[in-house]
Amino acid sequence: MANSDDEKGKVDLSEDSQIDSGVYSFPSLNKDYQCIRTTEESNTEDNEGNSDKLDNTTGERLDSAYGSSSLTVDSLNEIFHNCKISEEPASEGTESSSEREVNLLTTITEDGDTILHLAIIHEETEFAHQLIELFPKDVLDIQNNLYQTPLHLATYLNLSLVVRSLLLKQASLDLQDQEGNTALHLACDQGRSECANEMTTNAPPRQLASVMEIQNWRGQTCLHIATQRRNLRMVKLLLKKGANLNVQDGTSGKTPLHMAVELHDMDLVKFLLNKGANVDATMFNGCTPLHLAVGRQDVAVALLLCQSGADQMLKNMEDETALDLADGNDNILALFPFDDIQISGQSVIGVKF
Structure with a gap:
């Protein structure tokens, strides 16, 4: 991942930096700015009582270390509850309203968050909707x-x-975070089905098709993540919207069927096979789903794959067939045709010596 400051979407985070993003083109929109504090004013205030948003699973911050920002939780609450967007004209003889607008609407915190980021972090949805309409x-x-x-x-x-408001204002769906995840990747990872519905419904079809192919830094597409999370509902949604059923991940070449087999998830395996998944798809090391099922001693899944036409004689890069991985499991061996005379796993019936 590129680290240069001029990378797309990256902003100048210096203390005095502001983003001139067209806010000056909204002179008719004025606000009650008695509550506004600039970055410099906020730096002098007490940050005690600052509460962080944490991921309940990992304990990591969700908001780019918001607590270190020059804007405090108290100051934000004051902004959110006292600032209203209105169409009232500015009073004559007062401090320039447009200058105060820019203070609020273009301030970037030390963590790179705009006021819209912060409104969303604090789940101030009404204020977020107003900002989305303005920006x-x-x-x-x-x-x-x-x-x-x-x-x-x-x-x-x-x-x-x-999410819907952002997409209706044509917010980009294909931007990736520091893990390489798009917002749709996150929806699949976190099981946010309503958000995923909004994205697949309101995003431009061409952009959605592109996002379906994007891999995060672990080489996973949205369909890989939904499969890994065993979220059949999300898998169905993605396939309905055009996701590639046989897409390979970028690190090992696994398809969603390989992943479902590894998870011993019979329902997912059945669904993917019924949708036409390639039963003999190979990973980068040559392993098919049947290799994985036999290697994991999963008789039920191995039987289903065989019934679906899996080629039992395909070899991986170690020159092993699925039978070679049976490791003496009689239930697995019973799935394969048996020849009385074999040399190195190859039948010698009919061979002339």
Whole structure:
């Protein structure tokens, strides 16, 4: 992953930097800015009581270390509850309203978050909707220091209506976070079915088709992740929307069928086979799903694969057939035709000496 600051979606995080993203083109939109504090003012305030959003599973931060930001939770709560977007004209003789607008709407925190990122992090959905309507597309696609867009955060927090608003304003679905995940990858990983529905319904078809092919840094597409999470509902949705049933991951060449076999998930294996998955698809090392099933001593899955026409004589790069991996398991051996005379696993019936 490229680290240069001029990479797409990356912003200048210097103390005085601001993003001029067309906010000046909205002079008719004025706000009650008595609650606004600039980055410099916030730096002088007490950060005690700052509460972090944590991933309940890993304990990692979801909001790009928000606690270290120059904007505090208290200041944000004040902004969220007191600032209203209105169409009232600015009063004459007062401080320039447009200057105050820019303070709020274009401030980037030390963690690269815009006010829209922060509104979503704090689940202030009404305020987030207002900002989405105000912001041009380029601002909606700004990525923070973890390369998360507002769409990533809305998906992680399962804010499906915010996801819809972002997509209707043409927020990009193909931007990747620091793990290489698009927002749809996250939806598959976290089981956010409503968010996934919004993405597959409201994203432009060409962009959605492209996203289906994107691999994260572990080489996984959205379909691989949904399969790995054993989320049959998500797998069905992705296939309905055009995901490649036999797509290989970028690290080992596994297809979703290989993964379902590894998971001993009979329902997923049956579903994928019924949808036309290639029963003899090979990984980069030449292993077929049958190799994996036999190697894991999974009689039921191995039987299903054989009944679905799996070629029992295919060899992997170690020159092994699935039978060679049976390891003396009589139940597995019973699935394969037996010849009285074999040399190195090859039948010698009919061979002339």
